[in-house]
């Protein structure tokens with residue numbers, strides 16, 4: 001059976017290391033108390049600066065980053081290489097989130113370069129899109145075998161952080177279009193105002209293999225409630 005991905009995207013939160021540790025450790029402890037976690041892959045994508053202080057080793061809570069650069073190292077002031085993320089124990093990296101496209105002018109070609117390097121270095125990329133055309137553009141010149149490793153998250157911009165989640169049927173229709181491009185078995189996620197009340201339907205009704213969760217991942221209790229739906 002395929003695992004359900006429950007991925008938390010903390011964005012630029014919380015505002016102190018102490019709070020970040022509390023959030024990570026509460027989620028980790030809660031996850032430990034859940035008996036059957038074999039069916040889920042739970043990830044916390046934390047801000048870069050907190051990553052070295054969050055210990056995911058030996059736990060079911062995996063670490064992810066929210067972005068990475070497209071070069072391994074060098075004179076690129078302010079950038080973070082996926083090599084550094086790997087070294088710190090990150091397993092996943094979100095690439096091309098709509099907030100990065102909007103506020104940092106990330107283009108499909110930049111996203112493409114980031115995907116290529118993340119894949120080369122063995123990080124699992126979570127590519128965010130809200131248009132079908134962004135899939136092919138982001139994956140340009142990536143061999144089929146590698147494409148299979150890219151998790152693709154559908155995040156309608158209007159649903160992000162608004163409390164207005166996408167309807168299950170609309171999400172299902174989009175998911176079908178994604179699968180036409182990616183193949184039926186390709187892992188796809190839904191993201192946008194997911195909470196413990198609406199989470200289940202995106203898997204059972206819309207056919208996604210997981211969720212990318214912003215706001216609700218910042219409250220360990222709510223995040224754990226979502227995880228428990230799949231255990």
Ligand code: PGA
Nearest residue numbers: 160161192193213214215
């Ligand atoms: P949200 O964010 O759950 O707060 O809507 C989702 C995301 O942007 O990944």
